[in-house]
Amino acid sequence: MSAARPGLERQSTAEEAEHDYFAMNDPPRSLQTHSAQAKAFIGHHASRDRRVVLVTSGGTTVPLENQTVRFIDNFSAGTRGATSAEYFLKAGYAVIFLHRQYSLLPYSRHYSHSTNCFLDFLREGSHGSVVAHEEYREEMLSVLRKYNWAKENNMLLLLPFTTITDYLWNLREIAQLMRPLGSKSLFYLAAAVSDFFVPKDRMVEHKIQSSDAAERNIRKAKDSGRETGLEPSVTSVQSKRLVVDLDPVPKFLKRLVDGWAPEGMIVSFKLETDPSILASKAHYSLDRYSHHLVIGNLLSTRKWEVVFVTPGSPDRWIRVPKHRRTKSLSGSEDQVGLAALKSGNAEATEGC
């Protein structure tokens, strides 16, 4: 961590980490365009005194080379984010949907290109027309009407990211643009965010070689390392194993709560695979960042149960009953939202 800059009182560790991270890792080429779109969208809805939610969705990647051939990814398909965005729109929020490029989107998620292939719901009608199969027509029409309403009323802004750096630059930019909304802003952080990454100054430029060329590759990287004093983050050794040395991603939630969006309502998700630590990790996150709600979920059961962890209240599990975990067109994840609605937790609907 850099020493406190002379003439300034020592900034918090989180502020220092933020400064160092954004100084070392360039913004995505799309940031200015995204910023202009978000600014116009927020201004449009602020002038109508409307609540705006930033929903983040899908997984961030960690590139291993500057000219990226290989990257570390995660499991997230964006189902939680895309489904929740639909509930937020239904509840009257304007939605900024910051999502992993090509992950599931609100409404179109019901008929993706692979699972539930939309072509399977269509048939050729008269005069070369295309019509929906009778049995799907009602549901498809309902989804289409909601989708068109959101588009025609400028209620949904879709902003894509790919890497962890894209995500953090966009999150900070949009959060700062949302500040004037004050308590009318909500942050719903459903994206699966990388915890480790390859810092730019330790990233190799070209594709990592898996052949004998690796020797030349290592020598070149080490020679450049001798000049910069930095070892490359990824090296393949004589045994041709690939050794990857990653740094932790700065804990940005602290900066979001304290600096970027001090008046916004902030909901984060805690993902675990071990049920015995989920609640404690969710409480730890809430205590550490002092935000409003942590929604805990397990990788294996995330589509039908979540736990709401809020300050000063008992943990509240929301589960879709076994018999209702049907695979509707929209999948069982819709039912976590419906279960929350039926349990009288309107907020919970928006939270799922």
Ligand SMILES: CC(C)(COP(=O)(O)O)[C@@H](O)C(=O)NCCC(=O)N[C@@H](CSSC[C@H](N)C(=O)O)C(=O)O
């Ligand atoms: C990703 C899923 C599980 C949804 O799955 P799909 O429907 O398939 O998309 C979502 O519900 C979720 O838990 N999202 C959050 C996952 C996540 O990355 N949580 C972080 C907290 S937010 S990243 C915060 C950062 N580490 C920090 O401490 O500042 C964690 O568990 O640590």
